[in-house]
Amino acid sequence: MCGIIGGVGERNMVPVLLEGLSRLEYRGYDSAGLAVLGSGGMIRRRREGKVSALEEEVEAEGVRGHTGIAHTRWATHGSPSAENAHPHVAGERVAVVHNGIIENHGELRAELEAEGYVLHSQTDTETIPCLIHRELARGSDLFGALRGVARRLQGAYALAVVDAEDPGRIVGARKGSPLLLGVGVGEHFLASDAAALVPVTQELVDLADGDFVELTRDGFTVTDMDGHPQHREVRTSHIRVDQVERGQYRHFMQKEIFEQPAAVAETLEGRIERPDWGLDDIADGLAETWSGVEEVLILACGTSYHAAQVARYWMEAHAGLPTAVEVASEFRYRDPVVRPGTAIIAISQSGETADTLAAVRELRAHGHGPVLAICNVRESSLDREADTTLYTEAGPEIGVASTKAFTTQLTVLALLTAAASKSSQGAAWQDPGVWREELRALPRRLHGALELDESMRRVAAGLLGREHALFLGRGPFYPIAMEGALKLKEISYIHAESYPAGELKHGPLALVDEDMPVFVLAPNNQLLDKVLSNLEEVRTRGGDVVVLTEPGQGPPTGEGLEVVELPDPGALLAPVLYTIPLQLLAYHTAVLKGTDVDQPRNLAKSVTVE
Template identity: 50%
Template sequence: MCGIIGIVGAKPVQDRLIDSLKRLEYRGYDSAGVAGVVDGHVERRRAKGKIRALEDVLAAEPLPASVGIGHTRWATHGAPSQINAHPQRAGRVTLVHNGIIENYAELREALKEKGRTFESETDTEVIAQLLDYELQTRPPIEALKATLDQLTGAYAIAVLIDGEDELIMGARRGSPLVVGYGDGEMFLGSDALAVGPFTNQIAYLDEGDYVAIDRKAAHVFDEAGRAVQRPVRTVAAAAALVEKGNYRHFMEKEIHDQPDACQHTLSAYINPTTGHVHAPGGVDLARFDRVQIVACGTASYAGQIGRYLFEKLAGLPCDVEVASEFRYRQPAVTPATLAIAVSQSGETADTLAALRWCKAQGLTTAAVVNVHESTMAREADVLFPTHAGPEIGVASTKAFTSQVAALTALALAAAAARGRLKPGEEAHDTRLLLEAPRLIAEAIQLEDQIRTLAPELAKARDVLYLGRGPMYPLALEGALKLKEISYIHAEGYAAGELKHGPIALIDETTPVIVIAPSDPLFDKTISNMSEVAARGGRVILITDEEGARNAPAGARVIVGPTCDPMLAPMVYAPPIQLLAYYVAVQKGADVDQPRNLAKSVTVE
């Protein structure tokens, strides 16, 4: 997860920029850079590789600036290289950026037609070029707003402008950005940890905010361009790595982290410039005739979503089994099976044992894990990483969506490797996949609507979740989340199974959560909802605009983003997480540390 730091300082900033970037190394990166204002002109220093390579550059060519920005980059658009490293520059603009600009190709072509030339492969340079173009006719903050209005995607940015000696501008959508308040100095950072060495007074920007900071103040504007005040809070610098920010609980924060976590995970699998998707580690997905996924709990539901995708997209048979059962039943496997263990921690005892069993049978093994030095990551033949960052809440949220993102990318890579895609389909599908971070951010904006459901649901004794296709595992995950943190009994069912027993539970006291964005199975799900309504059940439908138009009478409808069915499991995960979260808060439960549960189950 790329890191950002910006300092409008009263003293030299070079060493402080480097110190902050070192604190952000845990996010993962493949290049780093800094830029600063020197005699009215912005200079930059960049290096491929670790921060020590950047330090070597600075030792040879110091940056004598008191205003500057820094960045650690995880490559998305363009390979890791000095020319693609941030900060990126265009005309008067020097800029660092986290996220993915989905419409960068269209913007790039439009700017080329205006005579603009590009030196890098990055989507970040497109932002810089666009902002420099807007600066021809507008003052800086207005030019920034005009630029942001043309961007589609998830981003956090920090900007320097030649001739603006005491100004850094920033903006966020889908990726976090904070403002730090110092003594005659101001700071921007991708999180509290970035600015923690310099100040403990921090304001967290809201979604869509943009800001201009100088040595004395921060001028914050909301998405509509209105000047706003964001509350300043005191943060203990030593605890910044596990700081909740403006959120009440880590779980809430981690739900909001998901666009960033998804984007960084997808960047390990997709080259947005070429439209190519690949399996990390050089594994040839064409040589397998079957996939066996083993996992526990939430990770097993991510695996079940992966099964739909491997079979639909790649025509590759896929089985998913709870790890604690798999290794005891003497499963039949073949040498051409790819065994994939899915785990957030990479230390889950049952999953690790299943992985070792598969390895002992001579299978090729892979690990989809978030902790890249974990036991599973080390023992598997190949690592399929997720990049969710530290997850503190026991109930998994951003780790789950990152697992689904990784498995979706792998299924698409398998489809390409097995010749299942027509010419142009791979680029089309990868472009769709890169829309996921923005759509997840849009889904999180349903939070206020979902919060209003909590008082009623908190009174329920039982709750049912229904879904079809990949929404069925999401229904299982929704039920698990509610059970984990609110202690309400909940069950997830395939919607078509309702009449085979569970319908007996339906009465006027039983809420039924239906996860059903419009897809080829939607009409069948509507029929199931009608069966619930006919028996007095309270239906809460989570769907998109088309689904809402066809909702049965009496259903409470939450309208989420319209998206391709391939993306729906990721996009519709945040609403069910938020629903469980607000019900638990309503009941006064310990959301981050629910009773009887541990974050990583390292015993059988």
């Protein structure tokens, strides 16, 4: 969950490294550092805090170099500090940046210290430059040293390494953490994410797990651990610079909330146009992959888990398929029973979520499948593991709190449900024409939901000074309540819980008083009367209530009650629309409280370590 960038060429790489770090800061922002090689040898600078602090120091000193590596950190081993920040060095010669976790670092540290190496940080990473330094001292070249050291490393890593005595070269390796290569003219780059490379190149090489790469100004070589050459295609990225910049918006999260109509339209593009549209219109080869499916198992973490929970209601109600949803970090340590005919759906925005990947690989090892991936990143690890991938086409999402990734995941899951419903035509079969019309209307309806921006800002003002909040929903709106609570706690640091509204009397009602605001999702469906009854249970205990509902469906406003009407949410896809005001609520609450909206404390965007 750290960010890496490196570059080698004729130009001064320092501005490239700093710009790349600023674009990677969503991956980690408790410290940052760089090491560059030039005529004066190695220069290393590290700072606790944001990339801007490092940038000020480096620019004030006029640091320059034609080869360099840089890193923005999300702490795993050792507290956030300059001492624990990357790059880590050995012998004033070798510098390393690392994303991942080295599980046997204690054993390696003891071995190195016994040989006289002095390690200055609390990190697992510092063992790596020391091991490489030892290999160089034994006569290995840098690329061979890295491959030899990697045999000793247990865990996950993306690495970039430089040697002050070989200043025109960077070597790197990937195992379990993302790393890709940027191809330029007379210069080459490494990075954790394509977003970091957009300003310098659109030509990318996706490195596979187990790849080792050597970069010079004039070219690159990819091998396996044994040094055997590996061929990797160069592809052209379609990420635009404006997609990874805030533009007119105050925060990336705000930008990404308002991008959702366009993002969902991109998700739908070309997938529902043919009169006889079906599974293969959603993803190439999906009809064959889906053949014989009798039940569904969905694996996910965090926000993706909430999307999966909504899909369970859809799949069972409309496609007639028994559907189980599992938190991947729990599932991977169980002894699950997975029956033949079960389709496994794995959801991850980045395609690199460690627990989801591990759960999929465990299922694969036991012969289960097929595996469908739902993710936003082509050539990600999950994409490669899956039989078929359903791309969300959300574009880059920089804000740590997921917004458009969630609604595009829901859109893909709705597409899959509709096509599966058409395929099965069982008792729960739903005319796909109804799905088509709702899906076509979804971007327009999202625009309408965004018109609640000012209303939700006013509601957010009522949360100032509050320490807790409760979110209630029923049916597929309960996972939306879960997502609303998660968003609020992620970026405003208000403790928030969600409950099925019918469970109110089974415990959470004890918490309700004048200090506990309660948000109630009350769509116009068969459960509306029951939800409104739950609402009255809250009001009679003195709780302040905000009701999200549809025009004319909520109770009359009064003391302690505010009704926010969501225009035209539709029926089948209403859960997607009810997400929008909850995102706006979290955003405006965080802004009013003055928290760091895009980079909330202790969190990072892509959870690539367990």
